[in-house]
Amino acid sequence: MGQAAVAERLRASGVRISPSGVRYIWQRHGLETAVKRLQALADDGADALTPDQQRLLERGQLSARLAQVKVAGDATPGKTSATGAEGEGLSRHELILHVAAERFAAHGYDRTSIRDIARSVGLLPGSVYHHFPAKEDLYLAIHREGFRRVLERVKAAAAEGSDPWDSLRRACQVHVAGMVEGSPVDRITGHSLAMIGDHTLYDKIIDARRAYEQVFRDLVAALPLAPGVDRALLRLTLLGAMNWVSVWFNEGKRSPQEIADVMVEMLKKGVAG
Missing domain, CATH: 1.10.10.60 (Homeodomain-like)
Structure with a gap:
């Protein structure tokens, strides 16, 4: 019940109290939300809640x-x-x-x-x-929302870079962190960057994916690289490596940010002895 309904019920039983008074008492006892009140009832006994209350x-x-x-x-x-x-x-x-x-x-x-x-x-x-009229609409909505979120975050992170390499590093940090630490929407969107089995669905999110990849295309284009380096292949190699992190990531070793830093550092400096 809400505070107005409780106040009305109490007034009918002879207890004069306003809805705001009910809410004040709830707040004092940590019961200001319906969920907290239901949890308190549940703690009093397993059969204290109705099926509808349990679902809520x-x-x-x-x-x-x-x-x-x-x-x-x-x-x-x-x-x-x-x-x-x-x-x-x-x-x-x-x-x-x-x-x-x-x-x-x-x-x-x-x-x-x-x-x-x-x-x-x-x-x-x-x-x-x-x-969502159909499962497909729900699936596409998840990806569009995920791309929107990561696009905003990556752009903001890259804008804070002190030079082209630092901008790329910051963008990669956001990308990898979203893949392994983000919300379910972030994680499934990141996975679709690596692979998607249904090409019909893929075609419907291609514009969102291209808009996101354009950010990395621009970041790689700004890098000071050796003559003859294939920038497109460099970009695809980096994205592929980051997208695969979700498969082998082991929490407790390197953090997502550290993984992104090392990847960019290896691209920048090379690994030959």
Whole structure:
């Protein structure tokens, strides 16, 4: 129940309190969101929640977990930000994108259904179809959003470089970090940079991919290189190496930033003794 409904229920039972008074009490006890109140009820006993309340709690917990990996400032334009007025986490649109990206990354496009995604989000399949008419639309929306986010971050990072090599290094840091540490949307977009099995789907994201690769084309074009170096092959070699990091990355050894630094340093200085 919301604060107004609680105040009305209390007034009907003889307790005079305003909605803002209810919220003040909730805040004092760490119960200011519906998810926190449901968790408190759940802690009182396994059978304290109805099935609908349990689904709402699970959705809120998932939303909070996804919000932790959501990069600040990358909310979808026109959508609710990661933390709303009641602190309930991601908007339904964003939540569907994140959960779908997780399932596509874990199980593949063909082995993931809208029903699977809806179950993970805590919605009925019809609610997912309300936002995305088909699975293909959802898959493409994930990639477009992912490309938009990484394009903004890479451009901003490169602009802070002190010279062409430093700009490339900073851009590569963002790219590799997104591949292994980013949100599910970031990770699946990065994976598609390396490979995608469905060429029909690939053709529909090619413009977004080309816009992103143009950033690296410009960065490589600005490098002071030896005469005769094939800049296109150099760019493709670097992108291919970075895209493969997600396959062999082992947390606890080199950080994504360190990996990017070493890759660029090897390109710059070479590896011959």
